[in-house]
Amino acid sequence: MPDIRPTPATGALVLNATYEPLGVVSVRRATILILSAKAVCVTDGDGWLHSSRENLAVPSVVRLTRYVRVPYRKTIGLSRRGIFARDGWRCAYCRGPAETIDHVVPRSRGGRHAWENVVAACAKCNHTKGDRTLAELGWRLPARPGAPRGIAWRIIGHRVPDPRWADWLDLSEFAA
Numbered sequence: 001m002p003d004i005r006p007t008p009a010t011g012a013l014v015l016n017a018t019y020e021p022l023g024v025v026s027v028r029r030a031t032i033l034i035l036s037a038k039a040v041c042v043t044d045g046d047g048w049l050h051s052s053r054e055n056l057a058v059p060s061v062v063r064l065t066r067y068v069r070v071p072y073r074k075t076i077g078l079s080r081r082g083i084f085a086r087d088g089w090r091c092a093y094c095r096g097p098a099e100t101i102d103h104v105v106p107r108s109r110g111g112r113h114a115w116e117n118v119v120a121a122c123a124k125c126n127h128t129k130g131d132r133t134l135a136e137l138g139w140r141l142p143a144r145p146g147a148p149r150g151i152a153w154r155i156i157g158h159r160v161p162d163p164r165w166a167d168w169l170d171l172s173e174f175a176a
Contacts, residue, residue, distance in 0.1 A: 012059045013165045017067040021155045021168050030059040060164045092119035100126045115147035
């Protein structure tokens with residue numbers, strides 16, 4: 001049995017008692033839920049957790065033993081990392097590696113700080129565009145920006161999803 005320790009960045013998907021995805025918690029929190037009988041492990045992750053009395057497989061997916069009603073927000077919060085993840089870490093203008101975010105309609109010209117007006121951009125394109133509109137430069141966006149959609153975005157946001165979560169989440173939108 002290899003001794004693979006979980007990294008701090010790993011997490012566990014939490015499912016409701018009805019197998020509906022609720023969110024992602026740390027491996028430590030998932031283990032505490034299992035040990036306190038508030039959840040059961042559905043899918044094991046990589047590695048083992050050791051105590052003086054037992055060895056426990058690192059949980060990757062846990063299911064709560066009791067149903068929990070959770071109200072979902074109607075919109076997904078705008079964040080820098082979320083914009084980069086939505087755009088596949090690529091510049092919306094030249095498709096090079098993105099380093100910054102850019103407002104398609106500059107804020108000084110009445111543009112809002114919203115999913116529909118913010119894109120990932122490389123430093124060169126962002127500097128070239130400056131405080132101008134796309135029409136003034138003759139540039140075009142390959143796709144109209146918008147808020148990400150789907151249960152996967154609501155649950156895991158910009159995190160890199162674990163492939164073992166595919167049975168409960170549609171991970172096709174993260175294939176970028």
